[in-house]
Amino acid sequence: MSDAVLRATHLTKRFGGLAAVNDVSVDLQRGRIHAVIGPNGAGKSTLTNLLSGDIAPTSGEVMLGGRDVTGWTPERISRAGLGRSYQKTNIFQPFTVWENVRLAAQSRAPHAARWLSRAAGFAPTNEAAERAIELAGLQHRKSAVSGTISHGEQRQLEIAMTLATSPQVLLLDEPLAGMGTAEAERMVQLLLRIKPGHAIMLVEHDMDAVFALADQLTVMVNGQVIASGTPAQVRADAGVQSAYLGEEEH
């Protein structure tokens, strides 16, 4: 697996006496979705925060595109090619869908270009925004005010804003949370569309979606990886059945 775009090795994060993430290693490869599942408190959000640089590990390292990014700020890691969706918190509700996505794309424009360009006249930025909106399936909502679109569309917008920064790696934190069946299906299709060009880590509680999307599955319990492999391997794992998947069936 030498072609990993992101490789985290032996990551540990301690909060006082609690090892929220305990010796966890994950690889993310282009064109593949690596799902991380586990019960509440398993350490999935902490792992995501370690990869994005939002928190620094107690030990272990994170390599992104062949560079050691351990301890880098989130902004620097983001510029190095990692995009992370933040559950609607980055959306400016009064702005249109287009304005939100274009602002996200503009944050990636070279510094000089940002100041020299007029609001609607910088072609590469507009192209990145157009492409992101199309991939996210929001063309028909471009001029809608973001605060007025549905919950599912806001989640699509959040992903469009992340895509607009042209990341190689995407960390997606529960993109299907709070969705009905139709919205969830739309999001699954969106994720399949963006999969070919990106290395994706998906943290998600919706097991139907996880098994529909994941090429690789890592199961965490109490900060530790208890199983990792293909969805079929993980489904067949007796330890996973009793520690986690079994719970879903009750």
Ligand SMILES: Nc1ncnc2c1ncn2[C@@H]1O[C@H](COP(=O)(O)OP(=O)(O)OP(=O)(O)O)[C@@H](O)[C@H]1O
């Ligand atoms: N900043 C913090 N300080 C202290 N403990 C923390 C902190 N962040 C997380 N924890 C603890 O670390 C453990 C893992 O939490 P984390 O949020 O990563 O789990 P999770 O798998 O994302 O759960 P969920 O599915 O509910 O989001 C939990 O016991 C949590 O209480």
